[in-house]
Amino acid sequence: MRRSLGSKEPTMRQSLGSNLTSLVVVALLAIASLKPADASVQCQGNFQITKYGPIDTPYCEEEQIAIVAQSYGWHVSASEVHNDPLKKVYVCQVLGSDARLKGSCPVRAKRSG
Numbered sequence: 001m002r003r004s005l006g007s008k009e010p011t012m013r014q015s016l017g018s019n020l021t022s023l024v025v026v027a028l029l030a031i032a033s034l035k036p037a038d039a040s041v042q043c044q045g046n047f048q049i050t051k052y053g054p055i056d057t058p059y060c061e062e063e064q065i066a067i068v069a070q071s072y073g074w075h076v077s078a079s080e081v082h083n084d085p086l087k088k089v090y091v092c093q094v095l096g097s098d099a100r101l102k103g104s105c106p107v108r109a110k111r112s113g
Contacts, residue, residue, distance in 0.1 A: 041057075041059060041060070043057075043059070043060035043063045043064070044060075045060070045064055045100075046060050046061045046064050046103050046104055047060055048060045056103070059082070061103065061104040062078065062081045062082050062088060062104070063078050063081075064100065064101070064104045065081050065088060065091050065092065065101060065104050065105065066078040066080070066081045066091075067100075068091075068095060068098055068100050068101055068104075069081075069091045069095060072095060074091070076091065088105075091105075092104075092105035092106065
């Protein structure tokens with residue numbers, strides 16, 4: 001049975017194409033409606049706060065170094081401390097006696113002499 005050219009009946013290919021389009025639209029809407037997970041690190045002093053409790057991490061130690069330096073009026077960001085090891089060493093050398101930096105700055109052996 002052949003259809004005439006003027007027939008308005010949808011072909012199987014047209015039905016399949018519209019169903020696939022609808023499925024793609026629904027999938028994209030479902031993905032777009034998902035909220036991204038909160039990926040930010042929460043620090044309290046030198047500790048990262050997790051659902052399992054506080055964990056001592058180098059990231060939070062460096063955040064603490066930047067916070068203490070800023071409290072002294074230094075213009076240093078946490079990003080600078082994270083990405084520039086010499087900035088971290090310099091801040092620790094100058095402000096290392098501050099009790100808030102205990103555990104954040106590496107301990108240096110005292111020279112006898």
